[in-house]
Amino acid sequence: MGVVFMVKWIRITPNQYIGFFALGLVFFLLQELPYVIMPLIHMRSNPLMEMQDKSAVLSVLEKIIMISCVVVLLFLVHGDARWFSLGSTKEIVFFSVAMIALVGYFIGWFFYFGGDQSLPLILITLVALPPIYYAFIGLWRGNTVLACLGGFALIIHTLNVWNNLK
Numbered sequence: 768m769g770v771v772f773m774v775k776w777i778r779i780t781p782n783q784y785i786g787f788f789a790l791g792l793v794f795f796l797l798q799e800l801p802y803v804i805m806p807l808i809h810m811r812s813n814p815l816m817e818m819q820d821k822s823a824v825l826s827v828l829e830k831i832i833m834i835s836c837v838v839v840l841l842f843l844v845h846g847d848a849r850w851f852s853l854g855s856t857k858e859i860v861f862f863s864v865a866m867i868a869l870v871g872y873f874i875g876w877f878f879y880f881g882g883d884q885s886l887p888l889i890l891i892t893l894v895a896l897p898p899i900y901y902a903f904i905g906l907w908r909g910n911t912v913l914a915c916l917g918g919f920a921l922i923i924h925t926l927n928v929w930n931n932l933k
Contacts, residue, residue: 840904
């Protein structure tokens with residue numbers, strides 16, 4: 768029995784299925800990697816982990832949208848999608864932008880772990896880039912729901928963290 772990278776279980780629209788996209792799990796874990804290594808790094812301060820929510824509504828909305836991005840990434844599969852494809856210029860561009868967002872995110876964490884914890888660095892690299900990453904994975908995969916959720920998450924996630932840290 769071979770490894771299953773993507774399955775389609777239930778058709779919900781002519782081009783969308785509830786299924787499982789295993790590579791999506793890898794994409795999610797890559798985005799979470801800094802949180803895994805954070806306990807291993809000694810920092811004098813950690814404003815992201817110490818911040819208090821100033822708006823219960825924004826906080827709840829942010830959590831719902833960010834969790835929805837992950838759920839949709841993993842379980843909403845486009846009908847004609849392959850597990851990995853860079854067969855068109857559009858796919859190459861969207862995938863490249865997603866990977867550039869991920870690299871920018873890792874660079875931001877490098878500076879954050881090194882002590883640069885300025886609000887612009889946090890908002891641009893650690894807060895804005897993950898939703899952009901998800902939105903462009905959605906565009907690359909033909910997953911319009913994920914692309915839209917990523918765009919909405921960009922607004923809500925950035926607004927909530929800015930409100931909490933300002």
